Amino acid sequence: MGETGTTRTLIIRESVLDKNRAIAGANRARFDRWGCLALNVLSSPGAGKTALLERTLTDIASRLPLAVIVGDLATDNDGRRLGNRGAPIIQITTGDICHLDAAMISRACDSLDAEPPEVCFIENVGNMVCPAAFDLGEHARVALLSVTEGEDKPSKYPTLFSTADLVLITKTDIADAVGFDRQLALGSIRSASPNCRVIEVSSRTGAGLDEWYAWIAETRAARPRGSTG
Amino acid sequence: MHELSLMDNVLEMAVQHAREQDATRIHRITMRIGEMSGVSVDALSFAFDVLTQDTMAAGAEFEVQTLAAMCRCEGCGAEFGPDGPIAQCSACGGTRATLVQGREIELASMEVS
Numbered sequence: 001m002g003e004t005g006t007t008r009t010l011i012i013r014e015s016v017l018d019k020n021r022a023i024a025g026a027n028r029a030r031f032d033r034w035g036c037l038a039l040n041v042l043s044s045p046g047a048g049k050t051a052l053l054e055r056t057l058t059d060i061a062s063r064l065p066l067a068v069i070v071g072d073l074a075t076d077n078d079g080r081r082l083g084n085r086g087a088p089i090i091q092i093t094t095g096d097i098c099h100l101d102a103a104m105i106s107r108a109c110d111s112l113d114a115e116p117p118e119v120c121f122i123e124n125v126g127n128m129v130c131p132a133a134f135d136l137g138e139h140a141r142v143a144l145l146s147v148t149e150g151e152d153k154p155s156k157y158p159t160l161f162s163t164a165d166l167v168l169i170t171k172t173d174i175a176d177a178v179g180f181d182r183q184l185a186l187g188s189i190r191s192a193s194p195n196c197r198v199i200e201v202s203s204r205t206g207a208g209l210d211e212w213y214a215w216i217a218e219t220r221a222a223r224p225r226g227s228t229g
Numbered sequence: 230m231h232e233l234s235l236m237d238n239v240l241e242m243a244v245q246h247a248r249e250q251d252a253t254r255i256h257r258i259t260m261r262i263g264e265m266s267g268v269s270v271d272a273l274s275f276a277f278d279v280l281t282q283d284t285m286a287a288g289a290e291f292e293v294q295t296l297a298a299m300c301r302c303e304g305c306g307a308e309f310g311p312d313g314p315i316a317q318c319s320a321c322g323g324t325r326a327t328l329v330q331g332r333e334i335e336l337a338s339m340e341v342s
Contacts, residue, residue: 007256007342010246016238016334098231130231133267159267194324 020134023102027137030109034116037220040136042160043144044153045126048170050078051203052144052212053121054085060213061086067117069108071100071125078123088112099130102137119216128157140165140219145189147171147180154185154192161192166199166215173202232269235334236276242336244285252341255286259338263296265331270295298331 015021031038041049053068060066066087070078071094079091090108092100105122112120122138124131143164145153148171154161161167167189175182182200189198199215201208239260247255258277262268270293277291300316301308304323309316316326 007340008250008252009338009340010250011338012242012246012336013338014242014336016235016242016336019238129267 017133020102023106024135024137027102027105027109028139030106031120031137031139032224034118036117037119037140037216037223038122038136038138039119039216039219040122040124040131040138040141041144042124042128042131042141042164043126043146043170044128044149047126047144047146047149048203049123049126049144050081052168052170052201053123054081055203055206055209056121056212057082057085057087059209060216064119065115065117066119066121067112068121068123069100069105070123071104073098073125087117088115094125098125098127099134100124100136101134105136119220128153128160132157132160132163139223142166142168144168144170145185147175147185148178151181151185152188154188158192161189161196164193164196165219166197167193168212169198169200171202171204172200172207173205232272233276233280235268236273236280239336240280240284240286243339246339247285247341250341253285254342255289255339256342257290257292257340258286258336259292259294261294261296261333261335261337263298263331263333265298265328266334268334294337296330296333299329300326301329302326 043049057066068082068087069090069092070082071092072078073094073096076091076093079089082089090111092104092108100122122136141164143160145167147169169185186198197215199208199211201212239258243255243258262270273293274291281287281289298311299308300311302318302321302323303325305318305321307318307320308329309319317324318326
């Protein structure tokens with residue numbers, strides 16, 4: 001410490017995001033204890049996160065215990081849509097906070113402790129900016145890009161796509177109707193995220209969903225076993 | 230980004246450190262912000278002015294040191310500043326690199342009494 005007159009200098013060097021990081025680490029450890037794969041699902045509003053998860057629950061909730069934690073600023077509409085499909089749904093309403101953070105996930109996980117899932121989907125708030133900066137304790141990030149929102153979105157929102165392990169191109173059933181340029185989109189994704197996997201899906205027709213389920217299974221299998229697993 | 234809530238966290242950290250050092254006033258807060266952190270320094274400054282009112286940091290100076298983006302090449306280990314979304318190593322031409330500096334949002338130091 002230096003002294004200048006009556007003031008002294010304190011050297012701190014602490015990251016402001018340390019607190020979230022610490023809680024995220026604890027969340028990840030809890031998912032590991034459960035033997036649960038945690039997936040953070042991110043996208044712009046309206047890219048099809050809820051529709052994808054509705055279809056996913058319907059198709060595979062009978063095969064293994066799933067759960068969904070869904071975040072929105074207001075309403076429990078998404079929570080209700082996902083309900084009655086064989087998996088517990090925890091709805092978080094954030095008020096005016098435009099992203100989920102690790103503390104919110106920690107509280108949601110308390111509700112799942114009694115019967116932990118083997119895959120937990122975290123449907124983040126629809127937003128391509130802020131959620132990308134907050135580690136929730138997930139094992140992998142899934143970013144959705146719909147055919148309707150512009151092929152260059154990945155270049156415009158590089159942090160979201162560069163931190164994604166998997167990019168799902170959604171609503172492929174209407175790609176022709178909107179003049180979607182597939183090569184342009186793939187190029188944009190590659191430039192933001194050279195090593196991520198890309199799967200093209202339509203939640204409405206079911207196209208590509210088997211590949212999505214296979215990716216979930218592969219990603220689960222690649223996880224180290226939990227202490228009880 | 231959330232400059233207001235970030236500044237809220239920064240001030241919480243700063244006040245705690247000040248108290249631990251038996252200080253009663255904060256005169257200056259210095260942050261290190263990476264150029265790729267997504268944080269707007271102007272918005273942060275504005276948040277500082279707003280949130281320090283009626284606190285032990287009221288009237289304090291706010292300083293930001295901006296950190297340039299730096300990558301380390303995964304091929305040869307050289308460090309270089311990326312000049313675009315696909316960073317190319319100036320030493321070996323490789324395109325696989327890890328960002329080693331540039332995303333910091335850090336409370337670096339403070340002056341107290």
